[in-house]
Amino acid sequence: MTTGNRGHRTQAERRAQTRAALLDATIDCLVEIGYARASVQEICARAGVSKGALQHHFTGKAELMAAAVEHLATRLKAQRAPEVARLPEGPERVAAAIDVLWDAYSGTLSTAVTELWIAARTDPRLRAAIRPVDRALGRSTLEHIAGIAGELPRAKLEMLYWLTVNLTRGLALDAELGGDPQRRKQLLEEWKRIAVSLYAAPA
Template identity: 75%
Template sequence: MTEVARGHRTQAERREQTRTALLDATIDCLVDIGYSRASVQEICTRAGVSKGAVQHYFATKAELMAAAVEHLTTKLRTQLTASLGSLPGGASGVAAAIDLLWEGYSGTLSTAVTELWVAARTDPELRAAIRPVDRALGRATLEHISEVAGDLPKERAEMLFWLTVNLTRGLALDAELGGDPRRRRQLLEEWKRIAVLLYSGD
C-alpha cells in the first residue's frame, strides 16, 4: 500500500516537473525569440519533452502561453509578497513598495507579457486566454498591497496600485525599446514623490 502510494506521488511529481519545464521553456522562448517564433516544437525542444506530451497538459498554444505567464507571475508575486511583509508601514513604505513593484513588473515578466499583449491584439483566442489571467493576478497582488497599506482608504490604495502598475509597465516597455535609463529612473523617482503625497492626502 505504501509502495503504491509512493509510486503515485512519484508519478505526480514527474508530471509536475514536465509541466514546469514546459512553462519555463515557454517563457524562455518568449524572451529569446518572441511569440511569432515560439512554436510548440521549439518549446518542447527546450523543455526536453515530446511534442505530443504538451497535449496532456494544454489544449492549445494560447492556453500554454497564458499558463506560462501565470506561472512566472505567481513566482514573482510570491517573492513580492515576502518583501512587502518587511516594509515599514505608512508613507515611509510607499517608495519602497513602488521599487518592489517596478522590480516585479519589469525584466523577464515585462518582456514575456509584452510579446503576448501585442500578439493578442489580433489573436482572439490568445486574448481570451490571457485576459482573465492578467486580471486575476492583478487583483491578487492588489490584495497583498492593501494589507500593508495600513489605514489608507481602499479607493486610494487601488488608485496608487494601478497607477504604479501602468507606469512601470510603460517604463518597462521603454527599456525594451532602448530608452534612456536615466530618464526612467527620474520618472520613477518623481512618481514615488507624488505617490507619497497622494498617500498622505496632500
C-alpha cells in the same frame, strides 16, 4: 498499499516537473526569440518533452502562454515576499512598495507579457486566454497590497495601485524600446514623490 501511494506520488511529481519545464521553456522562448518564433516544437525541444506530453497538460499554444505568464508572476511574487515583509511603516512604505513592483515587473515578466499582448491584438484565441490571467493577477496583487497597506482608504489604495501598474508597464515598454534609463529613473522617482504625497493627503 504503501508502494502504491509512493508510486502515485512519483507520477504526480513527474507531471508537475513536466508542466514546470514546459512553462519555463515557454518563458525562455518568449524572452529570447519572441512569440512568433516560439513554436510548440521549439518549446517542447527546450523542455525536453514530446508534443504529446504538452498536449496532455495544455489544449494549445494560447493556453500554454497564459499559464506560463501566471507561473512566472507567481514565482516572482514568492521571490519578492521577503522584501514585502520588510517594508517600512508610514509614507515610506508607499515608495518602497513601488520599488518592489517595478523590480518585479521590469525584467523577464515585462518582456514576456509585452510579447503576448502585442500578439493578442490580432489573435482572438490568445487574447481570450491571457485576459483573465492578467486580470486575476492584477486583482490578487491588489488584495495582497491591501493587506499590508494599513488604514489607507480602499479607493485611494486602488488609485495608487493602478496608476503604479500602468506607469511601470509604460516604463517597461520604454526599456524594451531602448529608452533612456536615466529618464526612467527620474520618472519613477517623481511618481514615488507624488504617490507619497497622495498617501499622506487627507481622505
